[in-house]
Amino acid sequence: MLLRINLILLVAFALGMIAISLVVTSTLQDNAAREVLAQAGLMIDSAAAIRSYTETEIGPLLDEKMVSAFRPQSVPFYAATQNFLTLHKTHPDYSYKEATLNPTNPRDRATDWEADIVQRFRNDSNAREMSGTRDTPMGKVLYLARPIRVDAGCLGCHSLPSAAPATMLARYGSDNGFGWQPNEIVGAQIVSVPFASAESSAARVRRDVLTAIAAMLIGILLVVNVSLYVLVIRPVRQIARIADQVSLGDTAAPEFPRGGGPEVSALSAAFNRMRKSLDKALRMLGD
Secondary structure (H helix, E strand, O other), rough: OOOHHHHHHHHHHHHHHHHHHHHHHHHHHHHHHHHHHHHHHHHHHHHHHHHHHHHHHHHHHOOOHHOOOOOOHHHHHHHHHHHHHHHHHHHHOOOOEEOOOOOOOOOOOHHHHHHHHHHHHOOOOOOOOOOEEEEEEOEEEEEEEEEEEOOOOHHHHOOOHOOOHHHHHHHOOOOOOOOOOOOOEEEEEEEEOOHHHHHHHHHHHHHHHHHHHHHHHHHHHHHHHHHHHHOOOOOHHHHHHHHHHOOOOOOOOOOOOOOOHHHHHHHHHHHHHHHHHHHHHHHHHOO
């Protein structure tokens, strides 16, 4: 009986562990994705702060020097990108790009997958943010993107070549980075964050949770086995052995034990009453 009960419990526990594993895995992966997206959002907010600082604080200081030589440090795009290139040295898996369809600086030109994101923003002008995953040689990467819209500050350099600073034309030429229109979506800020660290953290938590649950289930199984043995199996075995002795006419057999659970105790009491009744009946027949 104990073996059959253990098999039933093991099957139930195995099914429970599978269900718990699926739920825990899904929950932890969702939490990991949210954590990575939060990191990416913080990086984009940091880039926006750098762009704003460059436009309001650095740009005015370099206006006069732009007459003699073009200073890319005055361009918000350039400042944000340079800042994240420095971050990239210590965190090579993290990347930031202001991917543009028609950039002045060739390094900002959108790749195919980045151009697809920009086009999605252009198709849905109300979209403020997009995210997704992509496979790279470094592993699975989660990206977060926000659109880049043309504002009044951009038009001074990107509307027509004739309106752009001569020093900028001398550096980059007049073929790229022009023709931008007010409020047009020309690119996207894209942050790529590795998913491996978040996944490994989720896997570690999942392993710890499942280990704790497995230990708890093993403890429950041990308690059930000990309880069944003490309260049911051992008393029933004793009752069976004594009943066998009584059936063979052994009058010296001990009384049926009164230990075990309430049901087993009631069964023992019933056997003892039955035995006394049989003894009385046999004595009466003998007389």
